[in-house]
Amino acid sequence: MIGSTTRAKARRDAPGLAGVPSRRRSRLSRLAGQSLPYVALLPALVTFVLLLGYPVLLVIEMSLQHIGLRELISGATTWVGLDNFAAILADRQFVAVTIRTFVFMAVNVALTVVLGTLVALLLDRIARIPRLILSAAMVLAWAMPALTGSVVFQWLFDSKLGVVNWALSSVGIFGSWLNHSWFDTGLSTFGIITLLIVWQAIPFVAFSLYGGILAIPHELTEAAKVDGASDRQVFRHVILPGLRPLLMMLAFLSIIWDFKVFTQVFTIRQGGPDGQTITLSIFAYITGLSQSRFGIAAAVSVVMVVLLLLVLIPYIRRMLRTQEDV
Amino acid sequence: MIRHKMIPLVAVAMVALTGCNGASTTPSQPAGSQPATQTSQPSAQTSGTLTVWMMNGSLNDNTVVQLNTDFQMSHPGWKVNYQVQQWNGIVDKLTTALASNTPPDVVEMGNTQAITFEAAGALADLTSSRQALGGGTTNDSSSADQLFVASLNSASVYQDKLYALPFYAGDRVLIYRKDLFTAAGIDPASITSKDKLITAAKTLNTKNASVADFSGFYQAGQNWYSLLQMIWDRGGSLATQGSDGKWTANLDSPESMAGIQDYVDYYNSGSTGPKDNDEMNPPEYDLFHQGKVGMFVGNGWEIGSAIGTDGKLTADQVGVMAIPSATDGKTVPVFLGGSVLGIAAKSPNQAAALDYLKQLASDSGQQALIANGWIPSLKSAAAAIPDKPETAILKVQAAEAAAGSGFTPNDPRWAGVEANNPIKAMLTKILTGQASIADAAKAADDAIEAVMNAAQ
Structure with a gap:
């Protein structure tokens, strides 16, 4: 996707690159001028193919083979066609996990984008010192490695030693939360995972949108206010349209990240309790590495990519269209 | 930006990249054929580096130095690259x-x-080296000519x-605070059944009510090893396997439910x-060390950590006894953990690796364990653990086993069950x-059977 849009852009820019009247250019130099962008893209393309393309091809190949630990070690595999795909599509757990993954993704993306927008608006409104403090706090949340964040959240919500149970109990009005188990149901566990993911995702969205808000000419909002628009109307009819391409891009990225997020979900409870927080990426990991069914796991990965593409097609089309409009 | 590092797709792809070179070039070989096990001994090889992966906590530093020096002395030209691995994720x-x-x-x-690696041909x-390794003449665990501790042989x-x-075995014991027992007037020798243990726990609770979060008997909600022993x-x-190879899980049998x-x-x-976590989160020996626990069921190696080195507890405050059964006067059958040592099928250093194993199986190796x-792995050595203060705990463990x-x-397929352990989830739900x-x-x-009866 990125490759094609960049290429399209390169094609449009190419004639202008030389910047000299065309009659003075020889055929050769014109050709050189036109191919320069492609030559410049070559290193990126080669890296892309080697580091991503080849493993992806291997995964597709594995998804069509029967590979257990024995086959992995001996190197002797058998082709089974689409059997692996038939097996997972007939697996009730896989279907349940897929639905769960989509719901999980939708909740996380919605929360991330909505809360991120609110924080961006807040950044725009508050004075310099509080803004600095808020920005610094967000950079810290953002900079925390996912694994570290997950472990810290585990400790925060620990039923015996966690600071959350202690704090809730100390406040008094919520009653006693001592020894409350946060990880005893799937919903509660998902709640904590979502809190963690959204907490770490908000800074990126908020900073991007804050930048977008700054780019909207002040005259526009001023004019709207002079015309008697309320704050809500200014947001709805002036700021929001200006942020739309950016919002779309951020939602697009969030969908990709939240659909395949692994570290946080796995670290918190390895898909537990009782497999209730197994999402597709955890499912692929457990099937592959814990159960040594590598062919099936590869098939799950391929289905994941296809599902993600299906979800993103409308976004990609709309983004390409927006880009052409600009 | 930071949260998409572990893409399973790439993870699996990396396994493919690093793991099955040649998978694509030899697709014609039938699945299930014997892997390229090295049967010819590369006796010509007189030098090289032997890479050894041992688990964290298996051998102390002195033993390791002794072991590797001995090996390098008897095998001039060879170097041992000894690496300690962590149990987590092994x-x-x-x-x-x-x-x-x-x-x-x-x-x-x-x-x-x-079993996972043995079945896979790894x-x-x-x-053919069984006798040289001290294991006797037969693989049959129940035979008298089989000289390894039976469960390790299996x-x-x-x-x-x-x-x-077979390398070594270890099992769980009841670890308790002698001083708290004395203060509460409980005789450790009187704890001969489940009911008596519970009575003692309640007495300890009453006597130590001033200590926050005190447990006379501490048990995490998800200590499934302990649960297995009660079952x-x-x-x-x-679970039991039928003659057709199909596994049936038996947790809902009346006997298992009595254990639960x-x-x-x-x-x-x-x-x-x-209720929603296991014995290592938080570590039970840590709570014991902080003085919040009267008794708990733990591994032998946990005693060292339970006592600690900061002087809060001393060794003579801590006692060990066999875990009582529900039936008065008996002890529970213990979960016999332990480890075994294998040689990688693809290792080019088969002969040297075998010599390394022989050294560990020798008398001095057994005494070091x-x-x-x-x-230790040999029945004879396990039965002859010397009567010394240092081996008092080991004696209790060996007697239980x-x-x-x-x-x-x-x-x-059992590894797949533990990857998302339904027994832990069961305990939390209850x-x-x-x-x-x-x-x-x-x-x-149902969850166990789904994994154990899945096609491999």
Whole structure:
């Protein structure tokens, strides 16, 4: 996707690159001028193919083979066609996990984008010192490695030693939360995972949108206010349209990240309790590495990519269209 | 930006990249054919580096130095690259390492994990070296001519071939605070049954009511190893395999459910352990060290950490006894953990690796294991643990193991069950009141059977 849009852009820019009247250019130099962008893209393309393309091809190949630990070690595999795909599509757990993954993704993306927008608006409104403090706090949340964040959240919500149970109990009005188990149901566990993911995702969205808000000419909002628009109307009819391409891009990225997020979900409870927080990426990991069914796991990965593409097609089309409009 | 680093797709792809070179070039070989096990001894090789992967906590530093110096002395030209691995995540690490073309030569693995690698052909066949390794003449665990501790032998044998050298075993004991017992007027010798243990726990709770979060008997909500022992104690079992190869999980049998009830009774004696977490989160020995625990069921190696080095507790405040059964006067059958040592099938240093194993199987190797606090792999050595203060705990452990021990189902698919352990989930559901014992046990049985009967 990125490759094609960049290429399209390169094609449009190419004639202008030389910047000299065309009659003075020889055929050769014109050709050189036109191919320069492609030559410049070559290193990126080669890296892309080697580091991503080849493993992806291997995964597709594995998804069509029967590979257990024995086959992995001996190197002797058998082709089974689409059997692996038939097996997972007939697996009730896989279907349940897929639905769960989509719901999980939708909740996380919605929360991330909505809360991120609110924080961006807040950044725009508050004075310099509080803004600095808020920005610094967000950079810290953002900079925390996912694994570290997950472990810290585990400790925060620990039923015996966690600071959350202690704090809730100390406040008094919520009653006693001592020894409350946060990880005893799937919903509660998902709640904590979502809190963690959204907490770490908000800074990126908020900073991007804050930048977008700054780019909207002040005259526009001023004019709207002079015309008697309320704050809500200014947001709805002036700021929001200006942020739309950016919002779309951020939602697009969030969908990709939240659909395949692994570290946080796995670290918190390895898909537990009782497999209730197994999402597709955890499912692929457990099937592959814990159960040594590598062919099936590869098939799950391929289905994941296809599902993600299906979800993103409308976004990609709309983004390409927006880009052409600009 | 930081949250998309572990893409399973790439993870799996990396396994493919590092793991199965040649998978694409030799697709015509039938699946299930024997892997390229090195049968010819590369005796010509007189020098090189032997890479040894041992687990964290197996051998202390002195033993390791002694072992490697001895090996290098008797094998001039050879160097030992000794690496300590962590238990956490070891199966995944072994999977990728043993599938690679440059695997470690000697690998230690847990006795419940070995079957996975033996069945996959990841380990070299050691059957012809059995006698040289001190294991006697037969692979049959019940035979008198089989000289290894039976459960370790079972873990090392797959389809009547020996794929690993039994290394050591260990089991759980009841660890208790002598001083608290004295203060509460409890005689440790009087704890001869479950009921008496619970009574003692309640007495300790009353006497130590001023200590925050105190548990007379501490038990985490998800200590499934402890649960297994109670299930066996009641005559129940985890899962059994029919003659057709199909596994049936038995957690909802009356015997197993009686064992689960025991577990609940123990928890309800006033344990402050988390209902949604296991014995290592928080570590039970840590709570014991902080003075919040009167008794707990723990591994032998946990005693050192329970006492600690900061002087809060001293060794003479801590006692050890066998875990009592529900039946007065008996002890529970223990979960016999431990580890075995294998040689990677793809290792080019088969002969040197075998020599390394022989050294560990020797008399001095067995004595070193006892000095490290383990039940040694040879029946004869395990039965002759010397009567010294240092080996008092080991004596209790060995006596328990001799009275009865059990094991998780010996099937490569069992690792998949533990990856998302339904038994832990069952315990949480029962303790939080989300489900009855019968319903939770049935659900766990279904989850276990789904994994154990999956096509391989």
